[in-house]
Amino acid sequence: MKLDDSYFMQKALNEAEKAFEMDEVPVGALIVIDQKIIARAHNLTERLNDVTAHAEMQAITSAANFLGGKYLKGCTLYVTLEPCVMCVGALYWSQLERIVFAASDPKRGFLSKNLSPHPKTSVTQGVLAEEASSLLVRFFQKKR
Amino acid sequence: MKLDDSYFMQKALNEAEKAFEMDEVPVGALIVIDQKIIARAHNLTERLNDVTAHAEMQAITSAANFLGGKYLKGCTLYVTLEPCVMCVGALYWSQLERIVFAASDPKRGFLSKNLSPHPKTSVTQGVLAEEASSLLVRFFQKKR
Numbered sequence: 519m520k521l522d523d524s525y526f527m528q529k530a531l532n533e534a535e536k537a538f539e540m541d542e543v544p545v546g547a548l549i550v551i552d553q554k555i556i557a558r559a560h561n562l563t564e565r566l567n568d569v570t571a572h573a574e575m576q577a578i579t580s581a582a583n584f585l586g587g588k589y590l591k592g593c594t595l596y597v598t599l600e601p602c603v604m605c606v607g608a609l610y611w612s613q614l615e616r617i618v619f620a621a622s623d624p625k626r627g628f629l630s631k632n633l634s635p636h637p638k639t640s641v642t643q644g645v646l647a648e649e650a651s652s653l654l655v656r657f658f659q660k661k662r
Numbered sequence: 663m664k665l666d667d668s669y670f671m672q673k674a675l676n677e678a679e680k681a682f683e684m685d686e687v688p689v690g691a692l693i694v695i696d697q698k699i700i701a702r703a704h705n706l707t708e709r710l711n712d713v714t715a716h717a718e719m720q721a722i723t724s725a726a727n728f729l730g731g732k733y734l735k736g737c738t739l740y741v742t743l744e745p746c747v748m749c750v751g752a753l754y755w756s757q758l759e760r761i762v763f764a765a766s767d768p769k770r771g772f773l774s775k776n777l778s779p780h781p782k783t784s785v786t787q788g789v790l791a792e793e794a795s796s797l798l799v800r801f802f803q804k805k806r
Contacts, residue, residue: 567732568723569755570714579712588711603777604751611713611748633747633775 521553523596523618527646530596530620533560533573534653540565544653547573547597549581549590549614556593557581573597574605578612590614598650600627600643609635618642620650665697667740667762671790674740674764677704677717678797684709688797691717691741693725693734693758700737701725717741718749722756734758742794744771744787753779762786764794 526548533546537560549557559576563569574597582588594616601609601619606628609617613636622643624630635641670692677690681704693701703720707713718741726732738760745753745763750772753761757780766787768774779785 563732567726567730569726569732570719570723570752575714579714582711582713586711588707588713602751603754604748607746607748607751608714611746631775631777633777 523642523645526550526555526594526596527598527618527620527650529555529558530598531646531649531653533558534598534650537561537573538653538657544657545573545597545599547577547595549577549593549595551581551585551590551593556584570604572602572605574601575608578608582612588612594618596645598646599623599654600629602626603628603631603633606633606635609639612636613638616640616642618645620645620647621654622647667786667789670694670699670738670740671742671762671764671794673699673702674742675790675793675797677702678742678794681705681717682797682801688801689717689741689743691721691739693721693737693739695725695729695734695737700728714748716746716749718745719752722752726756732756738762740789742790743767743798744773746770747772747775747777750777750779753783756780757782760784760786762789764788764790765798766791 530546534544538544542561546560557577557580559573562571590612593614598620600623674690678688682688686705690704701721701724703717706715734756737758742764744767
């Protein structure tokens with residue numbers, strides 16, 4: 519049975535929930551190849567005191583480590599929020615096959631900056647967007 | 663005596679030369695606060711099998727670790743090549759004070775993508791640009 523985008527995005531949402539519980543902006547990411555999850559990560563910028571510790575960045579490093587090569591050809595990234603400029607820049611270098619994201623980020627997302635990933639990379643958006651957004655809204659309401 | 667941009671860029675070039683000797687694209691970076699170098703790094707994408715291991719990214723992580731906080735307020739980054747999309751995105755989040763780069767990168771540099779760092783960050787370009795370029799040219803000639 520072929521696992522679909524919603525299946526994997528739900529797993530990415532589980533990662534985002536771990537971030538939420540750690541008082542981190544709740545964003546989670548997975549990298550999948552041939553229907554297998556090879557990297558899971560969630561935002562850790564506060565815990566690591568490091569602006570570069572976005573879920574996507576950690577997932578890229580971890581997947582490349584698993585594959586033993588720096589290019590993520592044939593891989594799909596699932597992430598619960600539209601990647602920012604930094605993350606889409608990293609995804610560009612990785613040459614992965616697909617990016618699937620849930621919630622849009624009209625303020626900091628790469629689409630609002632007219633950026634695109636590598637020409638070899640396709641983008642799908644809106645998978646479980648409501649679930650991902652509502653987790654983010656809950657987080658920022660709690661912070662106020 | 664106040665140390666100037668050329669002084670620090672020369673130190674960043676020394677980092678780039680270390681990358682060259684390791685067969686890495688020769689780019690080096692420093693982060694300086696109050697005339698003190700708090701981070702030094704050079705490109706390690708091959709050695710670490712990691713597209714995110716640009717000199718700037720490592721320098722940001724290292725400086726934040728030194729300062730004990732994720733924001734690099736009051737810091738200057740010296741880097742021998744114009745930062746790419748990923749790196750300028752990371753520099754945006756870091757809110758550092760200044761970016762000083764040597765050689766331009768018309769193909770992959772952030773200026774060609776109409777990106778800018780944080781509004782609080784100023785940019786100076788062209789410091790020791792010829793030295794930085796010639797090291798890059800030597801590297802890519804050797805690769806052919």
